Amino acid sequence: MIPAGTSTKNLKQAPFSGITCANCQSENNIISVSASYLHIIWIPLFPYRKTMGIVCSNCKHVVRIYETSEEVREMAKQLKATVKPPWYLFLGSIILTLIIGLLVVQSTSRKNKYSAYLENPQVNDIYALRNAYETPENKYELWKVINVKEDSIDMSVSIFKYRYIPNQLKPEDLFFDNYITYHKNTMLEFLKNGTIAKVSRGMTIVKGNSTESIPDSTNIDGDYSK
Ligand SMILES: [Zn+2]
Numbered sequence: 001m002i003p004a005g006t007s008t009k010n011l012k013q014a015p016f017s018g019i020t021c022a023n024c025q026s027e028n029n030i031i032s033v034s035a036s037y038l039h040i041i042w043i044p045l046f047p048y049r050k051t052m053g054i055v056c057s058n059c060k061h062v063v064r065i066y067e068t069s070e071e072v073r074e075m076a077k078q079l080k081a082t083v084k085p086p087w088y089l090f091l092g093s094i095i096l097t098l099i100i101g102l103l104v105v106q107s108t109s110r111k112n113k114y115s116a117y118l119e120n121p122q123v124n125d126i127y128a129l130r131n132a133y134e135t136p137e138n139k140y141e142l143w144k145v146i147n148v149k150e151d152s153i154d155m156s157v158s159i160f161k162y163r164y165i166p167n168q169l170k171p172e173d174l175f176f177d178n179y180i181t182y183h184k185n186t187m188l189e190f191l192k193n194g195t196i197a198k199v200s201r202g203m204t205i206v207k208g209n210s211t212e213s214i215p216d217s218t219n220i221d222g223d224y225s226k
Contacts, residue, residue, distance in 0.1 A: 004040040009047075011035050012083045016054055018072050019063055026058035031076060033083040038092075045092035047085040052076060111191065114199040118187045121148045127155070128165040128198040129190070137163045140197065144175050153187060154179045165198050169205045 016031035031054045035047040054063040054076065065076060087094075117125060125145040131138070138161035147154035156175035166173065190196040 002041060004038070006036055006048075007039055007044075008034050008036050008051075009044075009085075009089065011050075011085060014079070015057070016076070016079075018075065019054065019068055021056035021059060021061050021063070023061035024056060024059040026056055028057045029054050029063060030057045031079060033080050035085045035089060037085075037089045040092055043092040043095065044089045045096075047089045050080060050083070050085070052080045114191055114196070115188060117199040117201055118184065118191060118196075121145050121153050121184065121187075122201060123148060124201075124203070126169075126200040126203050127187070127190075127196050128162075128200070129195055130197045131161075134161065137161075139163060140165050142166075142173070142175070143180070146179055149181075151185075152181050152183050154181050167203075169203055171205065173205075 011033045013030055013032045016029045017027055019029055020027055021029070031052060033050060033052045036049040036051065037047040038045040052065070054065060054068075055061070056063065065073060068076075123145050127143040127145075128140050129143060130140055140162040141160075142158035142162070143155040144158070145153055146156050156177070156179045159174045159176060160172075187196065191199070
């Protein structure tokens with residue numbers, strides 16, 4: 001479990017006059033303003049409440065603000081309003097915002113790269129397509145480019161379906177002999193609507209311990225052992 005909770009930080013302490021201590025009749029009091037904040041993994045996320053307290057500096061008797069005069073309450077309220085929580089009480093929110101921003105930038109540049117690949121398809125490019133209606137273990141299938149015509153692409157569909165998009169192909173990751181043909185614009189539309197989840201170029205095939213590039217499309221017969 002992620003450790004999260006609330007904590008309190010003292011923001012300001014200042015002498016405060018105008019009240020006579022009910023306990024020792026001293027007129028020297030200290031007003032303090034604190035912020036309660038939410039933290040996660042001990043990093044302050046954001047402050048959510050400001051509180052204040054007045055204590056007699058002589059005998060530490062706590063003054064109940066609601067028992068003081070309206071004038072004193074107004075003074076205390078104004079003082080409380082001037083105290084601003086320091087930036088580091090927002091540190092967690094700042095970090096989260098940066099992370100989200102970074103993820104958005106990354107995802108945008110990835111999509112830009114994918115659409116550049118789709119606009120200029122090359123033989124052996126691999127497209128991973130997501131099927132939302134399939135069971136999780138059959139969520140993805142691969143389409144391999146076997147031929148590029150002017151505006152359309154011929155692709156062989158993978159025999160297997162995948163739970164995760166593979167980063168490498170194994171010899172047993174075969175493709176059907178027949179192929180489907182789509183217009184480039186349709187493929188770009190598939191990327192836009194999320195059907196194409198990944199476009200890979202130069203994907204390698206792992207054979208035991210050695211790695212080699214996808215064989216030339218001239219002998220596409222779904223058999224890499226040749
Ligand atoms: Zn006192």
